[in-house]
Amino acid sequence: MAKGVKPRVKVPKSASAGETITLKTLISHKMESGQRKDSDGNVIPRSIINRFTCDFDGQNVIDVTMEPAISTNPYFQFEAVVPSAGEFKFTWYDDDGSVYEKSKKIAVA
Amino acid sequence: MTLSRRDFMTVTGCAVAFSGLAALPAHASLVDEQIKAFTGGAEIGQGGIELDAPEIAENGNTVPINVSAPGAASIMLLASGNPVPSVATFNFGPLSGARAGSTRIRLIKTQDVVAIAKMEDGTFKMTQATVKVTIGGCGG
Numbered sequence: 302m303a304k305g306v307k308p309r310v311k312v313p314k315s316a317s318a319g320e321t322i323t324l325k326t327l328i329s330h331k332m333e334s335g336q337r338k339d340s341d342g343n344v345i346p347r348s349i350i351n352r353f354t355c356d357f358d359g360q361n362v363i364d365v366t367m368e369p370a371i372s373t374n375p376y377f378q379f380e381a382v383v384p385s386a387g388e389f390k391f392t393w394y395d396d397d398g399s400v401y402e403k404s405k406k407i408a409v410a
Numbered sequence: 411m412t413l414s415r416r417d418f419m420t421v422t423g424c425a426v427a428f429s430g431l432a433a434l435p436a437h438a439s440l441v442d443e444q445i446k447a448f449t450g451g452a453e454i455g456q457g458g459i460e461l462d463a464p465e466i467a468e469n470g471n472t473v474p475i476n477v478s479a480p481g482a483a484s485i486m487l488l489a490s491g492n493p494v495p496s497v498a499t500f501n502f503g504p505l506s507g508a509r510a511g512s513t514r515i516r517l518i519k520t521q522d523v524v525a526i527a528k529m530e531d532g533t534f535k536m537t538q539a540t541v542k543v544t545i546g547g548c549g550g
Contacts, residue, residue: 305463321507334516336493361503363511370489370497372472372514380507 306330310391312405313407316383324355324362327376328393328401334369343356350375352394385409415509422497441490441524448486448499448526454534459485461525470517470543478510478536479527486513486528491521518546532541 310394311325328350335347355362362381381389386409391399435443445454462476477485477500487497499513507529517523 316505316544323507331509356503357505360505363503364501365511365513366499366501368491368496369494370516376511376512376514378476380510382505382506382507 314408315408482509482527488524
Protein backbone atom coordinates (compact mmCIF):
# COMPACT_ATOMS: atom_id res chain seq x y z
CA MET A 302 0.00 0.00 0.00
CA ALA A 303 1.29 3.41 -0.94
CA LYS A 304 2.03 5.56 2.07
CA GLY A 305 -0.16 8.36 3.35
CA VAL A 306 -3.24 7.59 1.31
CA LYS A 307 -6.22 9.36 2.81
CA PRO A 308 -9.58 9.47 1.05
CA ARG A 309 -11.85 12.43 1.68
CA VAL A 310 -15.40 12.87 0.43
CA LYS A 311 -17.97 15.62 0.72
CA VAL A 312 -21.59 14.45 0.79
CA PRO A 313 -24.54 16.57 2.00
CA LYS A 314 -26.04 15.25 5.27
CA SER A 315 -29.53 15.17 3.84
CA ALA A 316 -31.44 15.66 0.62
CA SER A 317 -35.01 15.36 -0.57
CA ALA A 318 -35.98 12.15 -2.37
CA GLY A 319 -35.10 12.26 -6.06
CA GLU A 320 -32.87 15.27 -5.65
CA THR A 321 -29.64 15.62 -7.62
CA ILE A 322 -26.70 16.39 -5.38
CA THR A 323 -23.07 17.24 -6.02
CA LEU A 324 -20.38 14.97 -4.60
CA LYS A 325 -16.73 15.89 -4.24
CA THR A 326 -13.92 13.44 -3.59
CA LEU A 327 -10.22 13.84 -3.02
CA ILE A 328 -7.66 11.19 -2.18
CA SER A 329 -4.07 11.92 -1.27
CA HIS A 330 -1.86 9.87 -3.55
CA LYS A 331 1.38 10.74 -5.31
CA MET A 332 0.20 9.31 -8.69
CA GLU A 333 3.70 8.50 -9.97
CA SER A 334 3.27 8.67 -13.75
CA GLY A 335 6.08 6.32 -14.81
CA GLN A 336 7.48 9.12 -17.01
CA ARG A 337 9.73 10.75 -14.42
CA LYS A 338 13.36 9.91 -13.75
CA ASP A 339 15.26 10.08 -10.45
CA SER A 340 18.59 11.87 -10.01
CA ASP A 341 20.49 8.83 -11.36
CA GLY A 342 18.44 8.79 -14.57
CA ASN A 343 16.46 5.68 -13.69
CA VAL A 344 12.78 5.72 -14.52
CA ILE A 345 10.62 5.84 -11.40
CA PRO A 346 8.08 3.01 -11.82
CA ARG A 347 4.45 3.91 -12.35
CA SER A 348 2.27 3.82 -9.25
CA ILE A 349 -1.17 5.33 -9.64
CA ILE A 350 -4.78 4.79 -8.72
CA ASN A 351 -6.24 3.35 -11.91
CA ARG A 352 -9.95 3.24 -11.12
CA PHE A 353 -12.48 5.11 -9.02
CA THR A 354 -16.09 4.11 -8.46
CA CYS A 355 -19.03 5.51 -6.56
CA ASP A 356 -22.10 3.44 -5.70
CA PHE A 357 -25.30 4.18 -3.83
CA ASP A 358 -26.75 1.11 -2.05
CA GLY A 359 -25.24 -1.17 -4.70
CA GLN A 360 -26.32 0.93 -7.69
CA ASN A 361 -23.55 2.53 -9.70
CA VAL A 362 -23.25 6.31 -9.91
CA ILE A 363 -19.94 6.73 -11.70
CA ASP A 364 -17.00 4.54 -12.69
CA VAL A 365 -13.85 6.36 -13.79
CA THR A 366 -10.89 4.74 -15.53
CA MET A 367 -7.80 6.75 -14.63
CA GLU A 368 -4.51 7.09 -16.51
CA PRO A 369 -1.18 8.62 -15.42
CA ALA A 370 -2.32 12.01 -16.76
CA ILE A 371 -4.53 12.47 -13.69
CA SER A 372 -2.90 14.90 -11.25
CA THR A 373 -1.40 14.11 -7.88
CA ASN A 374 -4.12 13.79 -5.20
CA PRO A 375 -6.91 12.89 -7.65
CA TYR A 376 -9.99 15.06 -7.31
CA PHE A 377 -13.41 14.31 -8.75
CA GLN A 378 -16.63 16.22 -8.69
CA PHE A 379 -19.82 14.73 -10.09
CA GLU A 380 -23.56 14.57 -9.51
CA ALA A 381 -25.79 11.82 -8.20
CA VAL A 382 -29.52 11.25 -7.78
CA VAL A 383 -30.69 10.29 -4.29
CA PRO A 384 -33.75 8.00 -4.59
CA SER A 385 -34.05 7.34 -0.85
CA ALA A 386 -32.03 7.41 2.35
CA GLY A 387 -28.97 5.24 2.04
CA GLU A 388 -25.22 5.09 1.84
CA PHE A 389 -22.74 6.24 -0.75
CA LYS A 390 -19.72 3.99 -1.13
CA PHE A 391 -16.56 5.33 -2.73
CA THR A 392 -13.81 2.97 -3.86
CA TRP A 393 -10.35 3.64 -5.27
CA TYR A 394 -8.21 0.88 -6.85
CA ASP A 395 -4.42 1.23 -6.65
CA ASP A 396 -1.91 -0.20 -9.17
CA ASP A 397 -0.38 -2.27 -6.36
CA GLY A 398 -3.69 -4.02 -5.65
CA SER A 399 -4.70 -1.93 -2.64
CA VAL A 400 -8.30 -0.83 -2.42
CA TYR A 401 -9.26 2.31 -0.51
CA GLU A 402 -12.85 2.69 0.63
CA LYS A 403 -14.97 5.35 2.22
CA SER A 404 -18.69 5.37 2.97
CA LYS A 405 -21.05 8.24 3.77
CA LYS A 406 -24.69 7.98 4.81
CA ILE A 407 -27.29 10.40 3.56
CA ALA A 408 -30.72 11.01 5.08
CA VAL A 409 -33.84 11.98 3.19
CA ALA A 410 -35.51 15.01 4.70
CA MET B 411 26.92 21.53 -60.28
CA THR B 412 27.70 24.43 -58.02
CA LEU B 413 25.32 25.12 -55.19
CA SER B 414 24.90 28.73 -54.07
CA ARG B 415 24.30 29.39 -50.42
CA ARG B 416 20.77 30.46 -51.21
CA ASP B 417 20.02 27.23 -53.03
CA PHE B 418 21.47 25.23 -50.20
CA MET B 419 19.26 26.96 -47.62
CA THR B 420 16.16 26.41 -49.73
CA VAL B 421 16.85 22.72 -50.14
CA THR B 422 17.72 21.98 -46.52
CA GLY B 423 14.96 24.26 -45.28
CA CYS B 424 12.45 22.26 -47.25
CA ALA B 425 13.91 19.01 -45.99
CA VAL B 426 13.61 20.15 -42.39
CA ALA B 427 10.06 21.41 -42.92
CA PHE B 428 9.13 18.14 -44.57
CA SER B 429 10.60 15.95 -41.85
CA GLY B 430 8.73 18.10 -39.32
CA LEU B 431 5.49 17.41 -41.17
CA ALA B 432 6.25 13.72 -41.39
CA ALA B 433 6.75 13.54 -37.63
CA LEU B 434 3.31 15.02 -36.89
CA PRO B 435 1.04 12.21 -38.11
CA ALA B 436 3.15 9.72 -36.15
CA HIS B 437 2.00 11.31 -32.90
CA ALA B 438 -1.50 12.21 -34.04
CA SER B 439 -2.07 8.55 -34.84
CA LEU B 440 -1.75 7.72 -31.14
CA VAL B 441 -4.75 9.95 -30.48
CA ASP B 442 -6.59 8.57 -33.53
CA GLU B 443 -5.96 5.03 -32.31
CA GLN B 444 -7.44 5.86 -28.92
CA ILE B 445 -10.46 7.46 -30.56
CA LYS B 446 -10.92 4.46 -32.84
CA ALA B 447 -10.67 2.04 -29.93
CA PHE B 448 -13.37 4.02 -28.11
CA THR B 449 -15.77 4.56 -31.01
CA GLY B 450 -15.08 1.39 -32.98
CA GLY B 451 -14.69 3.53 -36.11
CA ALA B 452 -18.17 5.06 -35.86
CA GLU B 453 -18.79 8.56 -37.16
CA ILE B 454 -18.32 11.34 -34.61
CA GLY B 455 -20.66 14.32 -34.50
CA GLN B 456 -20.09 17.78 -33.08
CA GLY B 457 -22.07 19.60 -30.40
CA GLY B 458 -23.96 18.23 -27.42
CA ILE B 459 -20.81 18.08 -25.34
CA GLU B 460 -19.07 20.81 -23.41
CA LEU B 461 -15.49 20.91 -22.24
CA ASP B 462 -14.43 23.60 -19.78
CA ALA B 463 -10.69 24.07 -19.63
CA PRO B 464 -8.62 27.14 -18.78
CA GLU B 465 -7.21 29.01 -21.79
CA ILE B 466 -3.90 29.40 -20.02
CA ALA B 467 -2.71 26.98 -17.34
CA GLU B 468 0.21 28.29 -15.33
CA ASN B 469 0.99 24.90 -13.88
CA GLY B 470 0.64 21.89 -16.16
CA ASN B 471 0.65 19.55 -13.17
CA THR B 472 -2.91 20.38 -12.17
CA VAL B 473 -5.18 21.70 -14.89
CA PRO B 474 -8.83 21.79 -13.83
CA ILE B 475 -11.10 20.22 -16.45
CA ASN B 476 -14.88 20.05 -16.46
CA VAL B 477 -16.75 18.02 -19.04
CA SER B 478 -20.48 17.55 -19.50
CA ALA B 479 -22.62 15.86 -22.13
CA PRO B 480 -26.34 15.43 -21.39
CA GLY B 481 -27.44 11.91 -22.32
CA ALA B 482 -23.93 10.46 -22.41
CA ALA B 483 -23.22 6.90 -21.28
CA SER B 484 -19.49 7.55 -21.02
CA ILE B 485 -17.01 10.32 -21.76
CA MET B 486 -13.35 9.84 -22.70
CA LEU B 487 -10.75 12.55 -22.18
CA LEU B 488 -7.56 12.73 -24.26
CA ALA B 489 -4.56 15.05 -24.06
CA SER B 490 -3.22 15.10 -27.62
CA GLY B 491 0.26 16.35 -26.73
CA ASN B 492 1.08 14.06 -23.78
CA PRO B 493 3.43 11.07 -24.18
CA VAL B 494 0.43 8.90 -23.30
CA PRO B 495 -2.67 10.66 -24.66
CA SER B 496 -5.36 8.93 -22.63
CA VAL B 497 -6.38 10.79 -19.47
CA ALA B 498 -9.56 9.26 -18.08
CA THR B 499 -12.87 7.70 -19.02
CA PHE B 500 -16.02 8.54 -17.07
CA ASN B 501 -18.67 5.79 -17.16
CA PHE B 502 -22.02 6.94 -15.83
CA GLY B 503 -24.25 4.60 -13.87
CA PRO B 504 -28.04 4.56 -13.42
CA LEU B 505 -27.92 6.94 -10.43
CA SER B 506 -25.71 9.52 -12.08
CA GLY B 507 -27.28 12.99 -11.89
CA ALA B 508 -25.96 15.24 -14.62
CA ARG B 509 -23.72 13.48 -17.11
CA ALA B 510 -20.79 15.60 -16.07
CA GLY B 511 -17.54 15.34 -14.18
CA SER B 512 -14.68 17.53 -13.02
CA THR B 513 -11.13 16.52 -12.32
CA ARG B 514 -7.57 17.81 -12.50
CA ILE B 515 -5.15 16.61 -15.15
CA ARG B 516 -1.48 16.83 -16.15
CA LEU B 517 -0.43 18.47 -19.40
CA ILE B 518 3.19 18.37 -20.51
CA LYS B 519 2.93 21.30 -22.95
CA THR B 520 0.50 23.56 -24.78
CA GLN B 521 -1.94 21.26 -26.55
CA ASP B 522 -5.52 20.35 -27.39
CA VAL B 523 -7.60 18.47 -24.85
CA VAL B 524 -10.17 16.27 -26.58
CA ALA B 525 -13.40 14.95 -25.08
CA ILE B 526 -15.50 12.29 -26.78
CA ALA B 527 -18.90 11.24 -25.45
CA LYS B 528 -20.63 7.99 -26.19
CA MET B 529 -24.33 8.77 -26.05
CA GLU B 530 -26.97 6.36 -24.80
CA ASP B 531 -28.28 5.92 -28.37
CA GLY B 532 -24.84 4.73 -29.53
CA THR B 533 -23.75 7.90 -31.34
CA PHE B 534 -20.57 9.79 -30.55
CA LYS B 535 -19.93 13.48 -29.93
CA MET B 536 -16.59 15.21 -29.82
CA THR B 537 -15.22 18.56 -28.73
CA GLN B 538 -11.81 19.99 -27.97
CA ALA B 539 -10.17 22.92 -26.23
CA THR B 540 -6.70 24.34 -26.51
CA VAL B 541 -4.85 24.86 -23.24
CA LYS B 542 -1.69 26.96 -23.12
CA VAL B 543 0.70 25.54 -20.56
CA THR B 544 3.36 27.77 -19.01
CA ILE B 545 5.14 25.12 -16.91
CA GLY B 546 4.65 21.54 -18.09
CA GLY B 547 3.55 18.68 -15.89
CA CYS B 548 4.71 15.04 -16.01
CA GLY B 549 8.08 15.95 -14.45
CA GLY B 550 11.21 15.34 -16.51
